[in-house]
Amino acid sequence: MPTYQLNINGQSKSIEADADMPLLWVLRDLLKLHGTKYGCGIAQCGACTVHIDGTPVRSCVIPIERLQGKSVITIEGLSEKGNHPVQEAWKEIDVPQCGYCQTGQIMSAVALLERIPQPSEDQIHRAMKGNVCRCGTYPRIMKAIQTAAKTQES
Helix, strand or coil, X not given: XXXXXXXXXXXXXXXXXXXXXXXXXXHHHHCCCCCCCCCCCCCCCCCCEEEECCEEEECCCCEHHHCXXXXXXXXXXXXXXXXXXXXXXXXXXXXXXXXXXHHHHHHHHHHHHHHCCCCCHHHHHHHHCCCCCCCCCHHHHHHHHHHHHHHHHC
């Protein structure tokens, strides 16, 4: 079985896995990072969103063989104490209902705000459209992203 070198949440990791093992299972099963969730397995729901070299991607469909030498940030890597501005806004607005999709939602929101610090409602809708929330917390997600944008502005 091959060994892959990845930077996961700022730490260098040597990972022995089959070449086609999806990053999601590397994170959850091999590295015991359970914040990234399995939703659909076909990159349609966004629950498994992580950042690879700063870009939000669906970890359920990215094989580890394509990640050699890449930097991966999961929800656990956003901030040591869970106090990233987006995470704080999520708490302030009380976004989660069941909470299952929220790590993917947060990772997509962070990527949006890194690209566009003060997004319009339309830009938020476009950036978040690939993240599904079965509970329908979309209005609170919108408000939390706007709150985080204002917080980062000051």
